[in-house]
Amino acid sequence: MENILKVNNLKKNFKDNKVLKGISFKVDRGEILCFLGPNGAGKSTTINILTAALKSDGGEVLYKGSKISNNLRSYKKQLGVVPQDIALYEELTAERNVRFFASLYGLKGKDLIEAAEKALEFAGLTDKKHDKVKTFSGGMKRRLNIACAIAHSPELVIMDEPTVGIDPQSRNHILNSIKKLRDEGMTILYTTHYMEEVEEISTRIIIMDHGSIIAEGTNESLKEEIQNEKHYFIEVEEGEKVKEDDFYNIEGVKSVNMKENEIEIISLKGVENLDKIISNLSDDDIKIRNIASETASLETVFLKLTGRKLRD
Amino acid sequence: MRGFIQIFKMDLENIIKNPVLVGYNTVFAVLSILIIGFLTSGSYANAADAYNYYAVTFLIFSIMNGAMTATNCFMERDIKKPNLRIIHSPVGSFPIYFSKILSSAIFDFVCHLLVMAILIPLLNLNFGGIYVYYIILLMVPFEFAAAALGTMFCCIFKTEETASTLLSTFISILAFLGGTFFSLDGMGGTLAFASRLSLVKWLTDAFFSIIFDSNISSFLPLFIGGAAVSVLLVLGCKKFFKTEDYLC
Amino acid sequence: MLAILKNNYCRMLQRLSSILVMTVIMLLSIILAVYVTSSQQVKANIAVISENDITPVSSKQLSVTVMKNEPPYSDLVKHQYDAYVIDRGNGKYYIKTLKNQQFKSMVLMLLKNPHTVLPHQSTDRGVGVNIIGFLMMFLLMEAFMNMFTFADDKEKGQLSRIVTAPVSLTGYLAAHCIYCLSMFLPAYLMLIIMKVVGFNIGFTLLQYALLLLLIGMLGISFALMLNMFLKKPDNANMLGNSIIMLTSVLAGGFYSFSKDNKVLDYIAKILPQKHILDFAQYIQNGSSLTHLQPLFYVIGVSLLFFSVTCIKLRMQYVKKIC
Numbered sequence: 001m002e003n004i005l006k007v008n009n010l011k012k013n014f015k016d017n018k019v020l021k022g023i024s025f026k027v028d029r030g031e032i033l034c035f036l037g038p039n040g041a042g043k044s045t046t047i048n049i050l051t052a053a054l055k056s057d058g059g060e061v062l063y064k065g066s067k068i069s070n071n072l073r074s075y076k077k078q079l080g081v082v083p084q085d086i087a088l089y090e091e092l093t094a095e096r097n098v099r100f101f102a103s104l105y106g107l108k109g110k111d112l113i114e115a116a117e118k119a120l121e122f123a124g125l126t127d128k129k130h131d132k133v134k135t136f137s138g139g140m141k142r143r144l145n146i147a148c149a150i151a152h153s154p155e156l157v158i159m160d161e162p163t164v165g166i167d168p169q170s171r172n173h174i175l176n177s178i179k180k181l182r183d184e185g186m187t188i189l190y191t192t193h194y195m196e197e198v199e200e201i202s203t204r205i206i207i208m209d210h211g212s213i214i215a216e217g218t219n220e221s222l223k224e225e226i227q228n229e230k231h232y233f234i235e236v237e238e239g240e241k242v243k244e245d246d247f248y249n250i251e252g253v254k255s256v257n258m259k260e261n262e263i264e265i266i267s268l269k270g271v272e273n274l275d276k277i278i279s280n281l282s283d284d285d286i287k288i289r290n291i292a293s294e295t296a297s298l299e300t301v302f303l304k305l306t307g308r309k310l311r312d
Numbered sequence: 313m314r315g316f317i318q319i320f321k322m323d324l325e326n327i328i329k330n331p332v333l334v335g336y337n338t339v340f341a342v343l344s345i346l347i348i349g350f351l352t353s354g355s356y357a358n359a360a361d362a363y364n365y366y367a368v369t370f371l372i373f374s375i376m377n378g379a380m381t382a383t384n385c386f387m388e389r390d391i392k393k394p395n396l397r398i399i400h401s402p403v404g405s406f407p408i409y410f411s412k413i414l415s416s417a418i419f420d421f422v423c424h425l426l427v428m429a430i431l432i433p434l435l436n437l438n439f440g441g442i443y444v445y446y447i448i449l450l451m452v453p454f455e456f457a458a459a460a461l462g463t464m465f466c467c468i469f470k471t472e473e474t475a476s477t478l479l480s481t482f483i484s485i486l487a488f489l490g491g492t493f494f495s496l497d498g499m500g501g502t503l504a505f506a507s508r509l510s511l512v513k514w515l516t517d518a519f520f521s522i523i524f525d526s527n528i529s530s531f532l533p534l535f536i537g538g539a540a541v542s543v544l545l546v547l548g549c550k551k552f553f554k555t556e557d558y559l560c
Numbered sequence: 561m562l563a564i565l566k567n568n569y570c571r572m573l574q575r576l577s578s579i580l581v582m583t584v585i586m587l588l589s590i591i592l593a594v595y596v597t598s599s600q601q602v603k604a605n606i607a608v609i610s611e612n613d614i615t616p617v618s619s620k621q622l623s624v625t626v627m628k629n630e631p632p633y634s635d636l637v638k639h640q641y642d643a644y645v646i647d648r649g650n651g652k653y654y655i656k657t658l659k660n661q662q663f664k665s666m667v668l669m670l671l672k673n674p675h676t677v678l679p680h681q682s683t684d685r686g687v688g689v690n691i692i693g694f695l696m697m698f699l700l701m702e703a704f705m706n707m708f709t710f711a712d713d714k715e716k717g718q719l720s721r722i723v724t725a726p727v728s729l730t731g732y733l734a735a736h737c738i739y740c741l742s743m744f745l746p747a748y749l750m751l752i753i754m755k756v757v758g759f760n761i762g763f764t765l766l767q768y769a770l771l772l773l774l775i776g777m778l779g780i781s782f783a784l785m786l787n788m789f790l791k792k793p794d795n796a797n798m799l800g801n802s803i804i805m806l807t808s809v810l811a812g813g814f815y816s817f818s819k820d821n822k823v824l825d826y827i828a829k830i831l832p833q834k835h836i837l838d839f840a841q842y843i844q845n846g847s848s849l850t851h852l853q854p855l856f857y858v859i860g861v862s863l864l865f866f867s868v869t870c871i872k873l874r875m876q877y878v879k880k881i882c
Binding site (some may be wrong): 044074081086088089090097100101108169 | 318391401559
């Protein structure tokens with residue numbers, strides 16, 4: 001697959017704080033690359049450097065083999081940016097907003113009008129194109145926010161948390177639209193905190209933390225490589241009777257956590273030991289109320305890599 | 313260039329659609345001149361002299377207040393984010409702040425011309441007859457400078473509220489010292505000296521000289537001075553406007 | 561209420577620069593008022609055009625500049641001189657001025673007899689009234705500036721949260737009012753310092769406290785009302801400051817206009833600022849206790865503004881009637 005963007009050893013410092021510690025990655029044409037990371041991981045800084053709004057303190061960003069700094073204008077023409085905040089002129093109509101932002105990328109005349117129509121149709125806002133943005137719901141504004149970024153048919157679209165605070169229908173529409181953009185050949189960089197979005201749309205995932213890339217791969221490969229465990233959640237009636245140590249004698253059991261009347265058992269994948277676990281409980285005459293199992297999800301992968309501690 | 317024109321058109325549209333800005337630059341100026349002129353006309357032999365004085369001083373005050381149009385145009389809460397979205401586009405950062413300056417200056421200039429066009433025939437004001445063209449020409453660099461000042465304040469302080477508060481205070485002081493509300497010339501050495509420190513005073517003196525003495529000797533120095541100040545302020549905007557300050 | 565008050569002081573810290581600038585301006589306006597009062601004695605600045613270098617007249621009531629040639633006409637227009645007096649010799653003068661016949665007669669009278677005691681002008685004011693007049697506009701503007709706490713709450717949605725909390729709306733508004741009023745303390749402090757240093761500031765500190773309280777009530781209630789009715793704080797600020805500036809000048813804050821003008825009298829009677837100045841004048845004359853009407857008028861107008869604000873607040877946020 002062709003590299004459309006290549007980032008080599010990117011660094012950024014804010015005073016004494018090393019926000020980016022030399023990250024490297026590439027973006028293939030036509031993929032949806034999702035950035036995941038806790039707050040303060042460096043995602044937004046990375047995005048801002050890629051959009052050339054922020055200068056790096058080291059490293060380089062190559063677009064189709066050339067440094068973006070060598071021909072910034074040309075690079076920006078191929079770039080579409082969906083900012084995290086809704087950045088629209090509320091007193092103007094949807095159509096006016098799209099046409100204005102598209103015109104900044106060189107579109108004019110008939111091309112501009114057609115591009116604006118297409119973008120509005122893509123966003124599902126054709127019926128509302130003559131309405132002022134201030135009358136729109138949050139979901140509609142988010143869709144329009146995206147429409148303004150793609151009207152000029154960029155090769156690369158960067159979306160910074162484009163679905164924050166909107167209803168499930170709008171989010172669903174946006175995610176489907178993003179997949180359509182990928183199908184049409186656009187390359188998308190996408191940052192979000194919603195795991196289910198990443199699981200649904202991503203081609204590849206990059207997980208960042210403390211200014212470094214800590215994991216990279218597809219949804220499946222991340223889960224496979226990093227997490228080869230199964231979790232069992234067993235709800236019992238008399239939790240005080242449970243002897244945790246006994247479970248460690250069962251093959252495959254890695255850890256046991258007891259919380260009131262719920263036992264969480266982490267076991268190796270591939271070792272079928274549920275029958276032995278149940279048998280252990282019934283031998284001690286402990287009644288089982290409910291059993292549930294969970295294989296590794298992206299969220300558990302993420303939390304394992306980045307920890308459960310709250311971030312600033 | 314085309315990108316700049318698009319941004320300029322958008323900025324002009326945003327300003328024109330703001331009724332407070334339109335009112336501030338037209339109605340407020342006209343009302344101020346009419347009311348204060350009327351109130352002070354009693355101490356003049358000819359009432360027109362009172363209107364004449366305040367027409368000139370309040371016109372200059374309005375020119376200075378054009379800085380507020382620029383701060384509003386640039387960073388008014390509702391339009392700050394879409395204005396700064398342009399950072400990501402290929403137009404560069406210069407058009408972002410320069411179009412605000414230009415659109416505000418043009419808007420203010422047209423409003424002030426309108427005020428003159430209404431008041432001169434209405435109150436039979438003396439604006440120098442044929443010399444009125446010098447007045448109009450002299451307004452140009454100062455309209456631009458005022459807009460550039462407002463924009464630069466926004467670039468420095470990053471928010472409209474702080475920029476506007478400080479600017480309005482600064483302009484009010486300049487106006488007071490310049491004799492907008494009443495002349496300080498006859499109020500003793502200290503005040504008269506302080507008055508001369510104000511740019512408003514220089515402009516007022518120049519306007520009165522041109523209108524009443526047909527003396528255009530101060531026209532060229534002030535025009536060039538105004539243009540030079542404008543250039544400096546635009547350079548100031550370039551220095552203080554940093555795109556990274558506006559990123560999430 | 562205390563929590564809201566504390567919160568306001570925390571929020572104030574971010575705007576310290578604007579507050580400091582305003583404080584400096586008020587100090588300057590007090591100093592200017594004292595200076596202007598002392599220079600009130602001079603009734604006219606005249607340019608005497610004469611071949612002689614000697615000043616033809618020496619009077620405390622006339623500022624005379626002798627020159628050989630008549631200055632430009634624009635100097636008359638911009639009040640650098642109030643009149644050009646052409647000395648024709650033998651005590652004959654030709655007076656060229658833009659001012660009215662009354663002024664001409666006064667100048668002529670002073671030229672002929674420099675020690676003439678002119679009748680007390682209605683435009684003459686004591687230092688206390690001047691200080692209040694000069695301070696008034698800035699204090700009213702300061703009230704607007706400090707009402708950002710309420711304006712931001714309304715615009716950014718905090719007000720919606722406060723309404724659902726077990727907080728009395730009146731108490732909430734009172735907290736903002738108390739905060740704004742406390743921001744007048746620097747101005748009051750300056751008056752105290754000037755008094756201690758030995759300047760004649762016209763009124764006692766208690767009298768100033770009352771007058772500042774009156775101005776505060778007016779400014780705060782007006783700011784609250786305008787912010788309640790206008791959606792954007794920026795627009796409210798712009799409009800409010802314009803109205804304050806215009807009405808303060810109209811009311812004679814900086815310069816007392818002649819009372820011969822009936823239209824002025826009528827307009828001024830409506831303006832609360834005029835009533836504040838009138839009350840200050842009565843205090844100066846020692847007759848405030850028998851002329852309480854201006855005081856009640858200002859309090860009444862302030863209460864009216866405040867009531868309108870409360871009603872609108874309840875309608876919009878409690879009963880949800882837009």
